[in-house]
Amino acid sequence: MADARETNARRLRRLREMNKTKAVARASTALRDLWEASRKPDEIVLRLELIQRPDGERAPLVRLVLPRGIALRFYLIALFEAQCRLGVGESWLNDRPLAGVGSWSDFFAIDGAYDSESKTYMPDTKQDRTGADLRLRQVKSALSSLEKLGPERALVEVPKARNGGRRLYGQFSLMKETGRGGHQTPDTYTVPAAHWSARTIAIPADFFLLGWVQVLNPSEIATWLILRELSQWARDEHAKTGVYLYGKARKEDFGLRRDAWEDGCSMLRSFGLLRHARPTPLDAVPKSSLYDLTNDDARDRRERYEPYRWQVIDRPLNEDAMKICTRELTLLQKELDMAAKQRAQKESSPTT
Numbered sequence: 001m002a003d004a005r006e007t008n009a010r011r012l013r014r015l016r017e018m019n020k021t022k023a024v025a026r027a028s029t030a031l032r033d034l035w036e037a038s039r040k041p042d043e044i045v046l047r048l049e050l051i052q053r054p055d056g057e058r059a060p061l062v063r064l065v066l067p068r069g070i071a072l073r074f075y076l077i078a079l080f081e082a083q084c085r086l087g088v089g090e091s092w093l094n095d096r097p098l099a100g101v102g103s104w105s106d107f108f109a110i111d112g113a114y115d116s117e118s119k120t121y122m123p124d125t126k127q128d129r130t131g132a133d134l135r136l137r138q139v140k141s142a143l144s145s146l147e148k149l150g151p152e153r154a155l156v157e158v159p160k161a162r163n164g165g166r167r168l169y170g171q172f173s174l175m176k177e178t179g180r181g182g183h184q185t186p187d188t189y190t191v192p193a194a195h196w197s198a199r200t201i202a203i204p205a206d207f208f209l210l211g212w213v214q215v216l217n218p219s220e221i222a223t224w225l226i227l228r229e230l231s232q233w234a235r236d237e238h239a240k241t242g243v244y245l246y247g248k249a250r251k252e253d254f255g256l257r258r259d260a261w262e263d264g265c266s267m268l269r270s271f272g273l274l275r276h277a278r279p280t281p282l283d284a285v286p287k288s289s290l291y292d293l294t295n296d297d298a299r300d301r302r303e304r305y306e307p308y309r310w311q312v313i314d315r316p317l318n319e320d321a322m323k324i325c326t327r328e329l330t331l332l333q334k335e336l337d338m339a340a341k342q343r344a345q346k347e348s349s350p351t352t
Contacts, residue, residue: 005336012329014111015215015322017121021131023109024211024322030106031080032209038084043202045194046079050177051201051229052253060155060179061225062255065218066145070108072218074142075155077107078174080208083191092174092189098139105135109214140169153179157186201229204317211321216271219256223264224273224312226254231312242277242309265310270328272316277309 018024035041053059064072082092097103113122113129124130144167146155157173157180160166174189181187192200203225207213216224230243237243250256268274316324 005333005340008329008333008336011217012326012333013114015326015329017111017114018109018214019322019326021112023111023131024214027107027109027214028209028211030102031077033102034081034084034107035205035209039087040205041083042205043194044076044080044083044205044208045192045200045202046225047177047192048199048201048229050075051225056252058255060149060153060177061222063149064145065222065256065260069141069145070110070138071142071145072221073108073213074104074139075146076203076213076221077208079189080205080213081107082174082189086191088191088193090191094170094172094174098170099132099136105132105139108135108138109211110134110138140167143169143172149179151180152182155179201225201232203228204314206317210317210319212317215321215325219260220264220267222256223261224268226250226256227265227268227274227310227312238311242311244309265308267328270332271321271324273313274310275313277311 049059051059051061060075061072064075066072081096086092099105110131111121112124112131112134114120115122122129143156143158147158149155155175155177157175159168159171161168173186175181176187176189178187194200194202213221226245227243230245231238234243245254245261247258250258250261265274269276
């Protein structure tokens with residue numbers, strides 16, 4: 001199992017490659033073109049059953065916290081696509097191709113084919129290894145993962161050709177956050193109304209338009225959505241003292257492992273999307289910027305013990321996600337490299 005240093009280095013390498021190829025910028029442009037040409041929703045509304053099921057079963061969200069692939073990202077972007085086109089109560093119908101300009105594949109940023117032996121990215125020349133081919137492969141894999149959640153819990157349905165063999169990915173159907181359901185007729189996605197009594201939460205459109213959906217990993221997205229649910233369910237408490245989640249509730253109500261939760265909170269805090277609760281306004285700019293890499297005092301303050309009551313901060317969603325995440329991960333890598341160097345020196349030093 002890779003340690004934190006290797007994991008962070010790999011993530012940073014992928015971000016830098018996507019920045020080099022402008023993958024995130026181009027995927028965000030495709031999503032913005034969709035948004036501007038349609039209804040321009042300020043927020044995307046999710047049914048809570050995606051995050052927390054009332055029957056005690058594992059919600060789809062935690063089942064999509066996968067080490068590889070874009071399944072969770074695909075489903076969230078599919079909801080974004082639907083709400084850009086459709087009004088409340090309207091049913092989803094797929095009229096978008098899987099590949100090409102304005103296609104599903106156009107909405108996702110990936111880093112490309114990496115050769116671990118040479119430690120370089122392979123050229124985008126050979127058949128089946130172009131950026132378009134790799135994105136299409138990721139989209140099909142995501143659809144497969146979303147369908148494999150189970151006969152009743154599947155979030156998409158992919159038909160088969162008449163001979164029962166080839167999967168017709170381009171004709172997939174999107175299901176509600178509750179899943180396909182147990183009836184013969186699938187519970188196809190409809191746009192929910194945003195209202196506290198309707199068991200929904202809202203995500204600012206900038207989460208999709210400025211690259212956050214592309215650069216956060218699945219456990220970070222899951223942690224962020226859970227805290228977002230808590231913040232909208234207990235608005236006054238969130239604003240005054242922050243919200244929290246005990247280990248038992250995290251495990252039983254949301255099904256998220258402790259390491260995924262703690263790592264998610266830590267990274268979201270580094271990116272400025274979370275903070276430990278304090279009595280200043282949620283949209284206030286801190287005197288010492290979270291993004292000032294030269295400010296050692298600001299970094300030190302992050303490491304001090306503070307109560308684990310969290311406040312969700314939306315202000316950074318208005319900024320370039322690639323820039324913020326690359327900057328924070330670069331700083332983290334320097335810290336991890338330094339710690340590794342110090343450990344090596346300590347181990348090699350003679351003992352008395």
